[in-house]
Amino acid sequence: MSKLYFRYGAMGCGKTMQLLQVAFNYEERGQKVCVIKPATDTKNGDKLLTRIGPERVTDFCFSRDDDLYALVSKKYKNVDCILVDEAQFLTKEQVDQLLKITIKLKIPVMAYGLRLNFRMEDGGFDGATRLLQVAHDIEEIKTICECGHKATLNCRFLNGKMVVDGPDILIDDGKSKIEYRALCPACFYKNLEEDK
Numbered sequence: 001m002s003k004l005y006f007r008y009g010a011m012g013c014g015k016t017m018q019l020l021q022v023a024f025n026y027e028e029r030g031q032k033v034c035v036i037k038p039a040t041d042t043k044n045g046d047k048l049l050t051r052i053g054p055e056r057v058t059d060f061c062f063s064r065d066d067d068l069y070a071l072v073s074k075k076y077k078n079v080d081c082i083l084v085d086e087a088q089f090l091t092k093e094q095v096d097q098l099l100k101i102t103i104k105l106k107i108p109v110m111a112y113g114l115r116l117n118f119r120m121e122d123g124g125f126d127g128a129t130r131l132l133q134v135a136h137d138i139e140e141i142k143t144i145c146e147c148g149h150k151a152t153l154n155c156r157f158l159n160g161k162m163v164v165d166g167p168d169i170l171i172d173d174g175k176s177k178i179e180y181r182a183l184c185p186a187c188f189y190k191n192l193e194e195d196k
């Protein structure tokens with residue numbers, strides 16, 4: 001049975017690196033993969049980049065209106081695996097389309113993404129929430145907070161101060177310094193207190 005896998009982790013845990021490793025393993029055995037990512041993530045064009053070097057051009061970038069089941073049925077029916085980067089930006093419908101790909105086309109789909117946005121308090125990302133609900137197989141990719149404990153949260157820092165409101169995607173206007181840090185819940189609350 002082909003499965004829908006969700007591999008989640010905070011920023012900097014090496015999600016894209018793992019995705020590229022899986023692609024490499026398939027191709028080393030002479031099998032084909034299809035690597036996709038949402039067009040929402042435009043910072044690197046159609047490329048997947050990792051902090052430690054390896055990169056790869058995607059097979060296609062999709063927008064929020066694309067039917068992934070239809071696209072894959074048409075052009076990628078013969079691949080052995082579909083790999084999705086930045087899967088938190090999928091719509092709920094697109095996650096269901098990926099699930100349909102595993103059932104009807106019998107192609108395994110591995111989706112990599114964040115579990116929760118930086119605001120912490122609302123519903124998070126539609127794609128991640130739906131993946132947590134329907135994926136066959138869910139696993140965390142772990143990373144470490146500045147204090148040494150396990151980081152589970154993605155925090156946005158504007159000019160060195162943590163912020164918990166604003167849009168999902170912040171366009172860099174060149175004036176303020178935008179950073180994301182993976183923190184443990186204790187450090188998240190510590191930053192929240194300090195900023196008050």
Ligand SMILES: [Zn+2]
Nearest residue numbers: 145147184187
């Ligand atoms: Zn911490």
